[in-house]
Amino acid sequence: MVYLLIGLATILFIICRTLSTVALGLKSSGSLFSQLLDSLFHAPMSFYDSTPLGRILNRVSSDLSIIDLDVPFSLIISISGAVNACGTLVVLAIVTWQDLIVTIPMLCLTISLQRYYFASAKELMRMNGTTKSFVANHLAESAAGAMTIRAFEKEDLFFKRNLGLIDTNASPFSTVFRQMSGFIGMALAYGLSLNMMVVRSIQKQSTIADNIICVERLNQYMHIPSEAPEVIEENRPQLIGQxxxxxxxxxxxxxxxxxxxxxxxxxxxxxxxxxxxxxxxxxxxxxxxxxxxxxxxxxxxxxxxxxxxxxxxxxxxxxxxxxxxxFNGTVRYNLDPMSQHSDQEIWEVLGKCQLQEALQENGKGLDSLVVESGSNxxxxxxxxxxxxxxxxxxxxxxxxxxxxxxxxxxxxxxxxxxxxxxxxxxxxxxxxxxxxxxxxxxxxxxxxxxxxxxxxxxxxxxxxxxxxxxxxxxxxxxxxxxxxxx
The missing domain is CATH 3.40.50.300 (P-loop containing nucleotide triphosphate hydrolases)
Structure with a gap:
């Protein structure tokens, strides 16, 4: 009965821990995304003139995905691993204090290795994020100019360039992987299951430190100097036209x-x-x-x-x-995105623009499809x-x-x-x-x-x-x- 109660309590604790991790992770990710979106929407045009599109796409896709999925669970696993390692250390110190002769030097060694690893791993993760932006930017430009690329028969050139950018992007990640493998290999050379537990805990801490770079990269775009205010309440005039x-x-x-x-x-x-x-x-x-x-x-x-x-x-x-x-949607949405006008007013405008006949032949009228960028x-x-x-x-x-x-x-x-x-x-x-x-x-x-x-x-x-x-x-x-x- 005692073990059953302990097991049930453990299960309940793990469920609560997982749900709270998901809830807090979503809340923090949503807060970061809201601030990022607000900053990008209010950024001046000079920012977009000087910033490649791939760099922005990388921030709002890859970096945000890591914050959504990886950071919360890496954090909770790291904390639980550290607690388990500390608990095991305390038990060993009480039962067989001789193990501390091996464990304490091992702990000092792994901490020094961790500091050495952090110094290079963070920079490699920054390089990985930067080179990934080049891949996204090249892909977006290739998709936008696909017709021109085919017309000049340069598909192979762009394909080779894309593979080269992918290789450049993969090189920092593979270096991080080798560093982590070497770090674990040196630590495991000392044997002992306790050391393995400590190594795993430090490994998760290193993973969190690498993933936090994504938060740092998002933070750079969350504090872009904003345009002027959208509305100044004390000065809202009616502009006539002179x-x-x-x-x-x-x-x-x-x-x-x-x-x-x-x-x-x-x-x-x-x-x-x-x-x-x-x-x-x-x-x-x-x-x-x-x-x-x-x-x-x-x-x-x-x-x-x-x-x-x-x-x-x-x-x-x-x-x-x-x-x-x-924009991607319907004709009605593209003409009146805020739904401020009636269908009759929209049809009158389409008649003046000589588009009414084309929409009537389409058969769907104002619900006619408009694909991305209106390419249809x-x-x-x-x-x-x-x-x-x-x-x-x-x-x-x-x-x-x-x-x-x-x-x-x-x-x-x-x-x-x-x-x-x-x-x-x-x-x-x-x-x-x-x-x-x-x-x-x-x-x-x-x-x-x-x-x-x-x-x-x-x-x-x-x-x-x-x-x-x-x-x-x-x-x-x-x-x-x-x-x-x-």
Whole structure:
């Protein structure tokens, strides 16, 4: 009966220990993941511009998986092993104290070996995490560019490169394995079952120390400097659409200064032109505060946009980007992710974008499938979906960031016609890729080397000697005539 009660108590204790380990492990892992996710979602764009995608994926997948599954049970096994070893030591010291003559030197030796092992094992685990990021990054890039790789018949090159990165990633892990094997082999050379118990306990402690490196790596991304607050309660304005720009920004450690004042009137259609690298897209990024100004101001309706929350600013601007982005889900979800509009409103917008017929032929309507990145739709259709989002939002300020750069002329005409009809009472800012796109704009803003060089009506700039816009128009028509003659 006594042994039965002891056995039942042991079973109950082990069950409670396991359940508490799982519960506390999930709670701690959930807390780390929440902080990591919050930090990544509020990180500035400069962080993503300078951090490879594979490094981020490795943190939120491999490192987090080790914290979820390995750390809690390694910790509890290590603690139980240490308690068993200490208990056995105490019993031996009482019953056969002579064993301490062998056990104490063995304990000192294993502790010194453990310290020696920790010094190199931690660095090897850090190297393992870094090289694993290269594997993930290469895999993501290969998957994204699979069509291009096949077109140039470079599959073998990318496959060999992937194997090389995997070998590089495996080398630190194999070194850790050999170190652990040598460490255990030296300890076992002394015999005694007690020493084996001590070695196992120290082995688990070493495993925990290695796995804690994952927590250290997550901690690096849990304290990324955040963007400005999403909402500033004491300053929540209604933005109408008149912009006054006087600013300077800092990018790539180089300070570009804009000393001119640009007054973008309400309901004006402004075209931003300039050569590659002149600062057109950066100007748009500053308008959305993706790049924080180092000085100067951007004023909308008399309000400095740096004094309001990012959500209040960005939610009142509409944008049709150069690279249309669609999410995995349905057409309804991609057009209205917050479920703020009725199906009738969505169908009306799809009709204006000339997508209604394509969805009706599909047979599933608004529940039509959109796969990851919208690859089951053409680039032109994806761009029209982005136009549909802007139409649903009814923003008073619409930004077109080279929205027609990657679409055909027919889709470009649909886009421009819809924008002229539906956004007639809005301020429209267009970063131009094709010169005809901005010919009907009210004003043209010319940018060169990060500075404003001209701002006037299109016809006046074309007739102005030495005008940047005039030069771009001449080059466009010259290239077009050469292409037609060829």
């Amino acid at each position: 912009l006054l720009v006087k600013w300077r920004y800092k990018i790539c450690r180089k300070l570009h200064v804009h000393t001119e004042i640009v007054d973008l009137k309400q309901r004006h259609k402004i075209g931003i032109v300039g050569r590659t690298g002149s600062g057109k897209t950066t100007l748009i990024g500053a308008l959305f505060r993706l790049v924080e100004p180092a000085g100067g101001k951007i004023i909308v309706d008399g309000i400095d946009i740096s004094t309001i929350g990012l959500h209040d600013l960005r939610s009142r601007f509409g944008i049709i980007p150069q690279d249309p982005t669609l 739709w053409s680039i032109g259709q994806r761009q029209l979906f982005c136009l549909g989002r802007a139409l649903l939002r009814r923003s008073k300020i619409l930004v077109l960031d080279e929205a027609t750069a990657s679409i055909d002329n027919a889709t470009d005409m649909i886009l421009q016609k819809t924008i002229r009809a539906e956004f007639a009472d809005c301020t429209v800012i267009t970063v131009a890729h094709r010169i005809p796109t901005v010919m009907d704009c009210t004003m043209i803003l010319g940018v060169s080397d990060g500075k404003l060089v001209e701002y006037d009506e299109p016809m006046k700039l074309m007739n102005k000697e030495g005008s940047l816009f005039g030069q771009l128009v001449e080059e466009y028509w010259s290239n077009l005539q050469s292409a037609e003659s060829n």
